[in-house]
């Protein structure tokens with residue numbers, strides 16, 4: 350009797366673990382969780398590092414839309430990170446966050 354109950358509890362626990370493992374890939378496909386940088390912090394950094402020359406980010410993004418349009422948000426982030434690293438580089442952390450910000454508002 351006691352044994353049966355602990356086996357049932359064990360099966361229940363395995364079920365919980367299996368559910369967590371099975372739902373993990375679904376969570377990873379959420380755009381908010383797949384970007385490396387912090388887009389909110391990136392917006393603030395853009396204002397400080399880029400806006401004096403590019404007041405409206407959508408304008409410069411339109412100029413490079415030919416390269417961004419067919420990419421996923423993650424690939425846009427990688428491309429933008431490379432670009433910003435070689436263009437008025439605002440430092441490593443700011444670069445990562447600005448790339449995440451611009452990736453999120455580009456590509457359409």
Ligand code: HEC
Pocket residue numbers: 395398399400401402403409410412413432433436437438439447
């Ligand atoms: C001192 C001025 C200056 C600063 C600061 C600056 N840029 Fe630029 N940027 C330019 C100029 C000049 C060009 C090339 C001319 C153009 O296309 O407008 C350019 C081009 C670009 C382009 C390509 C668009 C195109 O027209 O081909 C992007 C994207 C870009 N900048 C993003 C950024 C980002 C992101 C930052 C902040 C990290 C930044 N820039 C900071 C002056 C600046």
